[in-house]
Amino acid sequence: MKLRLVENLARLDVFRDRRAGIPEVILAEGKKPEWVARLLLEMVKERGRSMATRVEEECIQIIKEVIPSEYHIQVYGEARIVTVSEAGFEVTRTGGKVGLIAAGTADISVAEETRVTAEQMGCEVHYAYDAGIAGPHRVLGPLEEMLSKGVDVIVVVAGMDAVLPITVKGLVDLPVIGLPTSVGYGIAAKGIAPLLTMLQSCSPGLGVVNIDNGFGAGALAALIANRVARARAGKPET
Template identity: 55%
Template sequence: MNVVEEIEYASLDIRREFRAGIPEVILGEVKTPSQVVEIASVFLKSEGRAIVTKVSEEHLKAIREAFSEGCELDVNERARLVVVRRRGFEKPSLGRKIGVMTGGTADIAIAEEARVMAEEMGCQVITAYDVGIAGFHRHLQPLRKMLEEGVDAIVVVAGMEGALPSVVASLVDIPVIGVPSPTGYGFGGKGMGALIGMLQSCSPGLCVVNINNGIGAGAFAALIARRVAEALKAVGGGK
């Protein structure tokens, strides 16, 4: 069984999802439109799906032209993300849920990356956007809903001082994944203040990914949900 597909400029890990449970993601930002299309074609052939992040208008145009027939395209303009699926491809379904929250509306693009990634890995996702600590009460009701719905993990995206993930982690008994966003300016701007604040958190149960890494956060949350689903299946449990 081939695990790597070699093309002129890339060695493609076409069996990553089978091995690690996480589908390969194509970073469009540093690639030409033709490279993105060629790489996506390989994954469509081998896996039935291609996920492309950080796409430009030129990337999107090339993708639409190349995959207009026999494929379904999900375009998330806020996240600059495209999922191309071969017609008839079925996403996995774990029967589990995660939550995704943001401090502000400026953080939504990163949160949408996390949401899409978790959904592509089989999770249902409950979102709550613009619930940061500047209006401290705003996150309480959405957080209560997530807990009532039985989420297995919560991704929290925040910029500026990055306090929201620590607050959420102090209130729940499930893993929280903090994602620093580059919202902010001056000293500690471009996400550095948020990253440092999250890393220095005194709230146990909080892990932190790098600035802007919505994809990594969504994948991590989905892996947690997958293990919960597998454990419940092993003991014959339900929701």
């Protein structure tokens, strides 16, 4: 359980992915941009890659200034994610397959955080956006395609009334992860109403993560899909 001590800034859990299946990821929100850049650099030196979430534009500029040119910086703007990697690094594909559906266009940024996270954990992500239940026929085609691709789990992102994940779970025999967003107004209460709707679901088999927690949903989905992929391939559990 190696820790990388970075002065008094952080104790980086360098091999978290080997222990818990999810890599150490730096949450940029609430941290000085210089700190985020420093932690990304220390982590990439240790493991060949690093990742930060909820990264704003000012922080991105500092990262580009601090990270040496020998490393590759990838910015996922809509997801607000930045990855840093050694030259030639490629994510190892696990065979895990994740389905991802966003109810509205306004939910895309949270959905993208989910997508990028799952992909960084080695999964293949099949996604469809603006498939909300106000037009129920919009979700049927994408859902059928995801099932034909053999997805192992589906993440459904929704704000407002958030009935889409409940509906999806009633149609599939897979675990569904509900991801409430803060999209909405009035009694939507910055995501509280969507969260409560999902928690009150009458469709068993629906799990729920916190409001706007795209990273958490992506990580959970990838954990499930990666475990299924290992079983599918007949690989022993580690």
